[in-house]
Amino acid sequence: MFLAVAFVAAGACGAVQPATGVPPEVVQLTQLGxxxxxxxxxxxxxxxxxERLAGTLPGRARARTGAPARRAVALLLTPALIIALCAGGGLLTSGSLPVTSPRALAAHPLALVVTAQLLGACAEEIGWRCYLQPLLRTRFGPVTASAAVGLxxxxxxxxxxxxxxxxxxGFLLATTAMSVILGLALEGVRSNRLLLAGGFHTLINLGMLYVTDxxxxxxxxxxxxxxxALAAALPWIATARRAAGAAPDRITVATAPVPR
Known part of the structure; x- marks a missing residue:
């Protein structure tokens, strides 16, 4: 049901975008799907x-501490690494970096672009990382669930x-790897999941818009x-495996046979 509506709604939003006058470089209405x-x-x-959207918005609980807080900080720093690696690849192969100055989009103030990109990213992430990821997480481990959502x-x-x-x-590899990063970073985070996922997504989109092509x-x-994205995902996967070795996955524990 979710996937069917997401595909159809995105197509419908994309079809009506030209009539709305909303420039696609500011935000793509398909993100509402x-x-x-x-x-x-x-x-x-x-x-x-x-139940599935629990933790999507800021909660009343105490501030995040420990591993979830560190993962949240690392998550918002990871887009800079991904964009830097992309820029490095472009420089090595073409000798130039196609940076787009915000002045090139003078008709659209930077603050407007950033705000619209964040809203569009959150419209996507409430579905992918705040609903579908927790849903699949009830059946699969974090990496498997995240990779499936990314695909x-x-x-x-x-x-x-x-x-x-x-x-x-290349695009499918990017979405799958970035989804694994998001899934592992949000594991155990019980509030602000939407803002964290939307922030990561926004930073990637802005990097693609202004820094690389x-x-x-x-x-x-x-x-x-x-x-x-794959290179950036590998440390997340390695860290998750080390943590899993120290503390077995809750799905594994729940399905383990009871000693007799």
Whole structure:
């Protein structure tokens, strides 16, 4: 239900965007698709949606401390690493960096672009990381659930597959790797999940818009983005494996046979 509505709503929003006059470089209305899908699920199963969306918004509980807080900080620093790796790849192969000055988008103030990008990213993330990720997490481990969400997230970007196969492959690698980063970073975080995921997503989109040219439908930059996201995901996976060795996954514990 969620996926069907997310795909259809995104297509409908994309179709009406030209009539709204909203520039796609400011925000793409297709990003509203997952939020519409969450609303549809909430209408049909309100009890279930409350359970899955727990921790989405700021909570009344005490401030985050320990590992979740450190992961939250690391999560918001990771986009800088990904964009830096993309920029380095571009410099090594082409000798130049296609930086876009905010003045080039003078018709759209930087504050407006940042705000719109954050709203669009949160509209996506309330579906992918705040609803679907916790739902799959009840059945699978964090890496498996995150990778599955990332693959679906990538496939949801249907226009990507109008490009050549290498471009689509780079994009799917990027969404899957970034979803793993998000899933592992948000594991155990019980408040502000939407803002953290939306912040990460926004920083990636702004980096693609202003620092690199992954948004220009060129194959090489998209392959750099996929490789950079994978490189950034590896330390997260290694850290999660070390933590799992010290504390078994709750799904493994729940399904382990009871000693007789």
């Amino acid at each position: 997952p939020a519409v899908a969450v609303a549809a699920v909430a209408l049909l199963w309100p009890g279930r949606i409350r 679906l997230w990538g496939l949801w970007h249907v226009p990507v597959f109008a490009q050549e196969p290498a471009y689509a492959a 992954e948004s220009a439908a060129a194959t090489a930059p998209m392959l750099f983005l996929g490789a950079a």
